[in-house]
Each structure stands twice: as C-alpha cells, then as structure tokens.
Amino acid sequence: MSEKTLTEEYVSKFSEKTPKSREIWLKLRKLTPYGVHSNWRVFEPHPLMLQKAKGSRVWDVDGNEYIDYTMAFGALVVGHANPVLLEKVKQKMDEGTIYGYETELSCKLSEVVTRRYGFDMVRFSNTGSEGTLLAIRLARVATGRSKILKFEGHYHGSHELLMVGVKPDLKHAGHPKKPRSVPTGFPYHVVPKELAENVVVAPWNDAEAIEEIMKVHGNDIAAIIMEPVAMNMGVVPAKKDFMVFLRKIANEYNSLLIFDEVKTSGMWYRGAQEYFGVKPDIMVAAKAIGGGFPFAAVLASKELLELVGPRKVPHGGTFNANPLSVYAAYVTLTELLTESNLAYTHKLSEELAKGYRDIIEDKGFEAHVVQVANKGTIYFSREEINTWRDFVLKVKWGPWYVWTLGMVIRGIIPQAMAYDEQWTISIMHTRDDIQKTLEVANIVAAEMKGRATEAIAIEESI
C-alpha cells in the first residue's frame, strides 16, 4: 500500500474535523452553485460553515475554534462582534433598520468621511462593486471618454465594467507588456466584447509598459483605476515611484486617477494616500470602514461629484446610507479605526510576518513573506512578485494548499481561504494570538519540511 502524501493526510484530517460543515455543504450544493453564495468561498474538499464569531475567533458548526485572519475578506478590521460597535448598533436597531430617507447621522458621517480622506464630497452605497461602478461612470462623464485603463490581476468587484484582465488564463492573455483585454469567465463571454474592448489592461508596477500603452490609448482613457495594493495576487503594493509616475501620466493625458480602496481604506487612517503620498481624483472606500456592515463611499471633488443627480449621472440604491450601516460606519471611523488602533494592527502584523520569516529561514523553505500595514501573505516562491504573471508563474500552489490545511486543522485560519488572498489583522487580535499562530506555524512547517507536496493548478475564483 502506498503511503499517504501530506496533502492527503491533511485533507483527511480536515474532513474528520469538519463533518457537519460537509453535510451542510452537500445540501447547500444542491441549492446554490458550488454550495457557496460567493465564488470566492469555494474551497477543497469543502468550505467551512461557521456558527459564530467574537474578537479574533470564529467557531464552525462542528464546534471547532479558530483564530481567524480572513476577517470577512478584510471587512472586519474592528474584529468580530466588536462590543463597542454592537452595543450601539443594537440600540440603534430599535429605531428602525431602513427608512429610504437621509438622516442627521448621514450628514455627520459625510463630514467625518470627507474630512478624514480630504475630499469635498461623497456618495454612499453598500459594496465595493457599487462604488467602482459609480467611479467609472463619473470618470466617463467627466472626461467624455469611454476607455478605462486597469491592471492585470486587479479585482474591482463583480460587475461587467471591470471584470476584464482579472484572473486571465495566460494562454489567452497576450504579451506581458501589452496584455489582452481578457474577459472574466473566458471563453463564455460573460462580459460583452464591446465592454471588454473599452478596458485597456496594463502590467502592474511597469512604468515603461504603461508609457507605451498610454501613447496608443492615452487620449481615450477616462481613468486609470487600481488597487493601490493589489490584493488578489496576495499582497503587491505599487512601488512608490510607480505610484508617482501613474499620477503624473494621468495628469499628462487628462485622465482621472481612481484608487479602489475597498481593502486599503481599512489599512491606514487616511487610506492609501497616506502611505503612497499620492492623491487620487476619485477614492472608493468600502469593507472595513463599515465595521462589518455593508457600506461604501465614493469620494471626489465637488466638481466631479456634482455631476451626479437626476437627469445627470444616475446613482441610486434603496439601501444606500441606511441608518444601521451609517451608524456602524460612524462608530467605526470615529471610535475604532483610530490612528493608534490602526498602528496597533500594523505592529501585530509586523510581528506575525517576522515570525513567519524566521520559520521559513529556519526550515529553508522556498518562500517569502510580504507584509504591508495590517495585511500580508506567504508566497511559496523565493522570487519577488510584482505582477499577475509573476504570481501565476512563480508561486507554487501545492505548498500553499498544504500550509493552509495544516494550519486550519490546528485551529488557525491563516488568511482568507483562497489562494490569492491575504491575512487581515483586526484591532481585536492580541499578541497571544500571534504567539499561538506562530507556534502552530512551527509545527506545520516542521511536518512540511522534506515532504513533497503535489503540484496543484490554480483556478479562477471569480
């Protein structure tokens, strides 16, 4: 009888520990595709079904406790069931959940948000997808141009306008310096050809390539949109001089610069502009700023945002600025995601990264850690990852999968359970959590050392 591989061993242990998750998932799979309500939750052999959460911890339906670094894909920098927030929101709920009217608090929150991020005006909605949709619409109307430049591998939500070059299959993606506008879902054309043609795709962190692309398309580009730290190929920050270059070239061609800060707005007090020293024309903030409630904000100058209005640029949404999300965001931004609390998350994140680096060095793994503010990931590759192509071609997925399972079966969810995601550290994580995580990481690494891991192919997760 052949011996089990470590992958097989961990998959068996995972299944043994989570039978109820599996049972529910098998039922759910008959009712919703892949048994998940967001494609990002697909996980082999089955996703976890959670029961409850508190602080840095989550519990699954089998009663297993985990230290969680998914933090709802970064939406929970305040931590699970933050007591300060919940106490207030529970009381607020007695006053009703949604009105379809503005409130005094939506006015106060607009003041807080515009002051914090340094813009004249703001429009609220619920999700990052809605936010990037409005940002693109505004840019097109403001410039009278149709084309958008985005970066290969960057994800801006699940709408057709930007589901191009998101996780392109390299067989179809063309030259690395001049990527093709591959629609997501290829070859099924989820995104109509006419829409994909209006999206010009460029390589991340490659100023030379962008200069050439802008020479061809620059006068038709309404906006350059980016995640300032690319979050769907692990964690790939813009190089600082690249960011300065993007601001400059956008100005040169009269294109707008849009920061999709769905994830980065929860990293620094003033968002990515604080870290990069570059200010966008339009900022889309979401996830963490709502404290775990659906909330997004599109920020821009008065000149740009005043294009929105009846018989002008359409923008609506029944749930926009609903009193619960608004109150949650207000408490989150004024009491919880303070400068000192965010600095605390950065410190823990640095400690985690250092601990992981020590383990990698000690075990001689072909891997490295990237950490920025309260986010980070381990790449099973020694080489630096700067672009989507690097990510696909240089990172090994077998060790990543084994590592993730090895941690999960010992009570640590090291990052969102998708290969392209990262860890998020909340203000409710503790030094003790980091310590425990590193102890487990040491055990998993010791088991992995010297054991081969099966090569696995990466799959589109959207």
Ligand SMILES: NCC(=O)CCC(=O)O
């Ligand atoms: N980085 C991608 C996400 O955060 C998406 C989560 C989801 O839509 O479920």
